[in-house]
Amino acid sequence: MSWSIWIVEYGYVDRFPASNLFAAQPNEGHRRMPYCFGLVRSARRCILVDTGFADPAMYRRLTAKYGETRWCAPVDALARLGVAAEQVDTILLTHNHFDHAGCVDAFPAAHVWIQRREIDSYLAAAARPARFEFLTRACQADLPRRLAARPATLVDGVAEVAPGIELRPAYDTHTAGSQVVAVTNRADGTWVFAGDNVYGYENIEGIGGDGVYAPIAMTTGGAAGWLDFADAMLAGVGGDSRRILPFHEAAVWDRFPSATFDDGLHVAEVSLAGGHPSAVPATVRADRRRDAAEPRADDGDPQRSAPRLIGRPAPGSRRR
Numbered sequence: 001m002s003w004s005i006w007i008v009e010y011g012y013v014d015r016f017p018a019s020n021l022f023a024a025q026p027n028e029g030h031r032r033m034p035y036c037f038g039l040v041r042s043a044r045r046c047i048l049v050d051t052g053f054a055d056p057a058m059y060r061r062l063t064a065k066y067g068e069t070r071w072c073a074p075v076d077a078l079a080r081l082g083v084a085a086e087q088v089d090t091i092l093l094t095h096n097h098f099d100h101a102g103c104v105d106a107f108p109a110a111h112v113w114i115q116r117r118e119i120d121s122y123l124a125a126a127a128r129p130a131r132f133e134f135l136t137r138a139c140q141a142d143l144p145r146r147l148a149a150r151p152a153t154l155v156d157g158v159a160e161v162a163p164g165i166e167l168r169p170a171y172d173t174h175t176a177g178s179q180v181v182a183v184t185n186r187a188d189g190t191w192v193f194a195g196d197n198v199y200g201y202e203n204i205e206g207i208g209g210d211g212v213y214a215p216i217a218m219t220t221g222g223a224a225g226w227l228d229f230a231d232a233m234l235a236g237v238g239g240d241s242r243r244i245l246p247f248h249e250a251a252v253w254d255r256f257p258s259a260t261f262d263d264g265l266h267v268a269e270v271s272l273a274g275g276h277p278s279a280v281p282a283t284v285r286a287d288r289r290r291d292a293a294e295p296r297a298d299d300g301d302p303q304r305s306a307p308r309l310i311g312r313p314a315p316g317s318r319r320r
Helices: 058-064 074-079 116-126 130-134 143-150 201-205 223-235 281-293
Strands: 004-017 030-040 045-049 069-071 091-093 112-115 152-155 159-162 165-169 175-187 189-193 256-258 267-270
Touching: 004 058, 030 256, 045 165, 058 069, 091 159, 112 116, 112 165, 112 175, 116 143, 116 152, 116 175, 143 152, 165 223
Parallel strands: 045 091, 091 112, 112 152
Antiparallel strands: 004 030, 004 069, 004 267, 030 045, 159 165, 165 175, 175 189, 256 267
16 A cells, blocks of 8 residues: 655744653753644545644634744645645544644544544543643543544554554553554555654654653653653664654654745655655755655655664754
8 A cells, every 4th residue: 555644734833842842851942843733645545643723712822832833724734735624534633632633623524533542531531620630631622522423433452544554552651542643655664653652753762862762741641651652663663763753843844855835834745655746846855865865655665774773863853
């Protein structure tokens, strides 16, 4: 199976504290943090990994906290790639937070997949006294109601959504029922959308590329469980951290062929299968492919280059 893969930016905040990204790292300054979702297409399928959010009140709140911001409704960001909301047939939600599951209803034809444990844990947490509000603070409160009113599958563990697309649970890490999405192409291997189990490459490559895992800071699970999960996830892609696709990492615009739109938002082209137009200028594609030394799905070359070793600093990993 051949899938085209993009990371689509629909917003960013300019000065996000690194202490909110990396546990026990209070003096690492700030990062420009994008807000993104994934687009995966074959000849017949159009799949989103998460849906982002569109809420002017939240835009204002984040701008007040983090300085310069920029926002675009996810449906409009998708339209830049020539995809209409009605074409999306499947949504894979990594977890129930507002910036990942806030626009489900904007894609009326899509069947939604999420871990059953994520929904059940949210409902249980929402029923607790107000002093436990931390457990639900970032959640999309009406997601259970939305899912009940449309085609949806509550998954119990590993599930194959389509040939080459697999849901893998990440229980008690970022959230109680988080999951990641693995996309495997015949030509260029497996890529993993990590949701918020990897905010940036430094979580899995180490601060400054020192090779020591930096656990995610914002979590309702535990650091020990995350460490084991991250290690297994990375081992599953041969230790090649570039194959882990984060949604809050500005370095993806450097690591993959990317286009920048007039409003400063981006799209990264991870893998381009036959039949889909590129969203990135040809000169940029050529430069990034040389830099990465990594075969792509439209190369027709099944050979993979040596994986990026854990601990080896990567270009752009400290971009802010």
